Amino acid sequence: MEILLQEWLSIKGFILFTIGLLAAIIGVLFGAAGFILMPSLLLVGIPIHTTVAVNKFATGISALSNVVSFVITGRLSVKKYFSFMIVSCLGGVLGAIFAILLSERIMNVVACISLIFAFMMVLRSNKWIVKDVKEMEEQRINKLVPFAISIYDGGFGPGSALMNITYFLKKQHHYLKAVELTRMISLSSCTGAFLFYYFTGIVNWGIAIPVSLGSIAGSFLGLKIIPYIQTKWIQIILPIIFLFLLVQVVTDLIK
Structure with missing residues (x-):
């Protein structure tokens, strides 16, 4: 325990806390915590x-x-x-x-295909980003979509929350409602995935705890900022983030 405490209070612990903070915000x-968290931890x-x-633990705790x-x-x-929570949890375990079974390269291929599909869905039309809660008629949610995204989230992660928000x-949910539902599904998929990783002995608490503390702080800061986010910003930023995610994954594939 003393060794862990020294790790958490070290410069490395502060860096990990900062990574978790920025990733959670x-x-x-914008549902792209993995875009910051995973490359930063690998770096x-x-x-x-x-x-x-660690990504599953930190994201799950903040969610x-x-x-x-x-x-x-x-x-x-x-x-x-x-x-939806049960389905997402099972998806996280499956992912x-x-x-564990597939190589990192194959997982990157899966990530690339998933992100290209979601990116095309974003570019297809931006009229589903509504400005007023009173203007919308929420459509029925298909459980298979959160389940499929949760499988990807449990096994890889970057862009999964962004896919859910999209x-x-x-489905004509207001942006704040989309964020709330996404956080709930992220909690479920991350819980299922983390439990599997925990029982296979992969979790490193010296890394997981400072990142998670940063994620908790960042998640609350992000929620405070959401009411000030304008619709036009969302329409511009979502496709840009998707593009950066695609560049990151494709870069990993060609290394």
């Missing part, structure tokens, strides 16, 4: 599978803090969306199993 606002020398496990807040304030009903916006 980006994740809450400081964390192995790929440990990086994925939990948000979901608890949503439930307490009455903005989100766990009972109403419980089946984690694939990550899907909910396309």
